[in-house]
Amino acid sequence: AQKVTQAQTEISVVEKEDVTLDCVYETRDTTYYLFWYKQPPSGELVFLIRRNSFDEQNEISGRYSWNFQKSTSSFNFTITASQVVDSAVYFCALSRDHPSGSARQLTFGSGTQLTVLP
Amino acid sequence: DAEITQSPRHKITETGRQVTLACHQTWNHNNMFWYRQDLGHGLRLIHYSYGVQDTNKGEVSDGYSVSRSNTEDLPLTLESAASSQTSVYFCASSESLQGAYNEQFFGPGTRLTVL
Numbered sequence: 001a002q003k004v005t006q007a008q009t010e011i012s013v014v015e016k017e018d019v020t021l022d023c024v025y026e027t028r029d030t031t032y033y034l035f036w037y038k039q040p041p042s043g044e045l046v047f048l049i050r051r052n053s054f055d056e057q058n059e060i061s062g063r064y065s066w067n068f069q070k071s072t073s074s075f076n077f078t079i080t081a082s083q084v085v086d087s088a089v090y091f092c093a094l095s096r097d098h099p100s101g102s103a104r105q106l107t108f109g110s111g112t113q114l115t116v117l118p
Numbered sequence: 119d120a121e122i123t124q125s126p127r128h129k130i131t132e133t134g135r136q137v138t139l140a141c142h143q144t145w146n147h148n149n150m151f152w153y154r155q156d157l158g159h160g161l162r163l164i165h166y167s168y169g170v171q172d173t174n175k176g177e178v179s180d181g182y183s184v185s186r187s188n189t190e191d192l193p194l195t196l197e198s199a200a201s202s203q204t205s206v207y208f209c210a211s212s213e214s215l216q217g218a219y220n221e222q223f224f225g226p227g228t229r230l231t232v233l
Contacts, residue, residue, distance in 0.1 A: 004160075045208065045224040091160055105151065105176070106210075106222060108160035 002027045004094050006109035013082050014117050021077045021112045023092030029053075031097035034068065034075045035106070039089040051075065052097075082116045089113050120145040124209050124225040132233050137196040139228050141209030148214040150192040151222065152176075152184065154205040161208060167192055168214065199232045206230075 003026040013019045025034065036048040049059065051068050059066045063080045079086055092109040122143040131137050141150065148169045153161040163176030165184040173184050181203060183195045196203055209225040 006160075009158075043206070043227050045227075047221070050221070093161075105163050105166060106153075106161070108153075108162070110158055110160045 002029075002032075002094050002096065002107045004092050004107055004109035006090075006092055006112050008112045009110070010113045010115070012115045012117060015084060016081050018078060018080050019082050019114065019116075021079075021090050021092075021114065023075045023077065023109060025073050025075065025092070025094045027094060027096070029096055033095040033097065035091075035093040035095065036066065036075075036077050037091040037093060037108075039091065039111070041088070045091075048077075079114075082114075084116050084118050087114060087116045122209060122211055122223055122225040124207070124228045126228060127226065128229045130231045130233065131199050133199060133201060135199050137199050137230065137232075139194045139196075139207055139209075139230065141192045141194065141225060142190055143209075143211040143223075143225075144190065145211060145213070145223070146189055147211035147223075148189070149212040149220070149222075150186070151210040151212075152182070152192065152194045153208045153210065154178065154203075155208060155227075156205050164194065164207075165192075196230075199230075201232050204230060204232045 005024045032053045034051045038046040056068050065078045067076045089111045091111045093106045095106050125140045151166045152164040155161045162178045164178055164182050165176055167173050167186040170186050186192055207228045210222040212220040212222045
């Protein structure tokens with residue numbers, strides 16, 4: 001069975017602070033995919049990043065960066081110089097690698113509510 | 119532009135009533151999924167379909183049913199709504215190309231309240 005744990009239920013920071021959202025996953029698969037989604041107050045799910053299990057390189061996209069470590073089964077997300085617009089619920093998710101290429105159901109963590117105060 | 123829509127966006131119903139939530143996608147995707155979102159649980163898979171006439175149960179399928187009569191639609195039915203089914207429901211779809219990762223695209227969500 002797959003499992004994703006986001007132990008931080010809520011985080012509050014002041015604007016311009018850096019913040020790291022933790023994600024720990026469990027899977028028996030050797031090939032899998034990891035994701036981060038953002039859910040702003042408007043409610044839609046916004047895709048941020050996908051990572052496959054063979055690519056452990058850290059990724060940076062503007063103020064966002066992701067640290068994938070298979071040794072600790074973690075896929076942490078850091079926002080540098082946070083802004084009020086970053087306030088949202090952030091979900092980490094895990095997907096199996098289905099041999100047919102289809103039906104990769106997502107297993108989500110419980111989410112972290114990030115509040116960035118002005 | 120291709121899209122995935124859900125209707126209604128908000129619904130209030132009473133315990134015991136049958137409710138159907140619609141999901142429609144115009145990408146011609148084979149795969150469609152229904153998730154529910156609850157505080158403390160994230161999103162959990164209810165049902166999914168790999169194509170027309172195919173349906174499968176997910177993690178939290180009790181009290182829900184789906185049918186897939188065409189590629190574009192996967193309606194979710196609550197046969198007898200219960201207060202425990204008050205939630206936000208998300209529909210998603212994805213392609214099924216072999217040898218490629220097939221991204222899931224999410225609809226805007228339906229907020230259902232069962233009184």
